[in-house]
Amino acid sequence: MNMIQAINSAMDVCMERDAGVTVLGEDVGYFGGVFRATAGLQKKYGKTRVFDAPINECGIIGVAIGMAAYGLRPVPEIQFADYIYPGMDQLISEAARLRYRSAGEFTCPITVRSPFGGGIFGGQTHSQSPEGIFTHVSGLKTVIPSNPYDAKGLLIAAIEDPDPVLFFEPKRIYNGPFDGHYDRPVQPWSKHDSSEVPEGYYNVPLGQAAIVRGGEAVTILCYGTMVHVALGVVADTGVDAEVIDLRTLVPLDIDTIVASVEKTGRCVIVHEATRTSGFGAELSAQVQERCFHHLEAPIERVTGWDTPYPHSLEWAYFPGPVRLGEALKRVMKD
Template sequence: MPKCRRIFSGSVRKRGSDMARMTMIEAIRDALDTAMGADERVVVFGEDVGYFGGVFRCTAGLQKKYGPTRCFDAPINESGIVGAGIGMAAYGLKPVVEIQFADYVYPAYDQIVSEAARLRYRSAGEFTCPMVVRMPTGGGIFGGQTHSQSPEALFTHVTGLKVVVPSNPHDAKGLLMSAIEDPDPVIFLEPKRLYNGPFDGHHDRPVSAWKSHDLGEVPEGHFTIPLGQAITRRPGRAVTVLTYGTMVHVALAAAEETGIDAEVIDLRTLMPLDLEAITASVRKTGRCLVLHEATLTSGFGAELAALVQQECFWTLEAPVRRVAGWDTPYPHVHEWSYFPGPARVGDALRELMEV
């Protein structure tokens, strides 16, 4: 067995290798560590992120390494956290603020929409807002209605914001590094169900290795993934599946279980959207399924379906199909039924292929 050494993030790295296997939590922590080490303007703060290291431990060890002026705790005041971050960003810092759960962001929504998103434009470029707002999103931890929401559509509707949803540790680090370096505000949504281990999409539990892709391998040091670039997780010619976050793994599982030659596109960035990758895939396959965990009505999938219909109408062989969460308040007791799983996605794929 190769000898291994521990690194700050808590991951295990093979000696002499420039890659390490990490969970998403470790990859996010590694990105923050790398960014803070390279640029003293990067500051990290939020509820319990300093001494305790965050409720999910994404910031563990950062305060000890960089001190309480670079990584510190904030009061339970989401509006104040984001408002302070906007002020810091306007005057030269690069704040990375954490909202403990995406469900808690609503008191800060006015600050994000009315101040952060508009600062560059209302000041004619005199001020910018290079701020990242990190927040755990989605269900999977039995957190109930106030710890399980997927509010991405609320942010993609706001001009001036960029919105990112990684589906694996490799992308989480690379996208977060890009978000920190971006001159404008970025909403960085982290799927909780993917935090603590690989998820193969077939079952509602972690597994020992990433299915089909070695996505747990994360480069050491500084590396970025450009915002606005989707990636093909599974090539295919029969139908295109457009998805992001946790649902990437569900889509891969559904394609495998049905045997349908589905092409799975991981959007990674919802805004800006990689329209070129989307249209190229749909024009090739002629069919499209849109998949996300959030509520169906007015979810981001509606925008994707409209874009596909507008841009690919003459090559579509079937109506665009959406699979998503129920149009109900988040059902704690029926959490695993609420999530689109391989069975629901598989049924939708079969129906698309019959048209």
């Protein structure tokens, strides 16, 4: 399966197991979603469990919260992560706080799916990476897969979770990975991409990072599309790097991170979102607090630029092989 097929399979499995799982969003029904992630689900489960919504993200998320409080497990799709901002008040003021403000009487088991990030020349309003905004909000969980196997297992775990989850899907790798060079065509799935996806039920627990490449010289922390950038650069440079795919940002598997940095003594953080207040800043702080006496070089961050998303300069905006390679050279000098 590619990632789209794996995500579709996850929803299919959950809907078959639990009649309360319901899918809603723009064009998710008859059309099957703009990226075809919900294709065939309405035909199989009917229009009361898979239904189209107006172009109203606040309404989509608000309705999903009400459905969750009623006892259902809604999976709303926001067509692009760039469009999630009108629904932020619902997510932050209602979904994230419902369990606490009701003293546990109500929960909010919603899983908000949304394609995020660039790589398809989608322009400023179809390419943003807003994950750092939501990791700041207590009560929300944030999940970002990097391969089909994890995408299915993490999505099933998110749907089964009793609390609200933001499930961001890196659309650059929906149909396959690449070697980190944005100017090359998408490459076939390779052995580290876990493309063998079981048809039936399984889950990947939230809060567990994956060491996708072992190494002794430096730790690279990444997620989503950047996992493929990191693996491509390591293959090109020959640096003995340990590459950690975080998989979930909240909850964060800090134990795996600390164990790796204590072993390597060096840390490079890679993410596609802008640098200032990006999730890399939180990672850097946590590594410094816990691993200060083991660090042999300053922590490096390789990120998107602090600019509005530059459509015409998309490849220059992304953290690519050149910038990541330079960061690895800097940390290895010390």
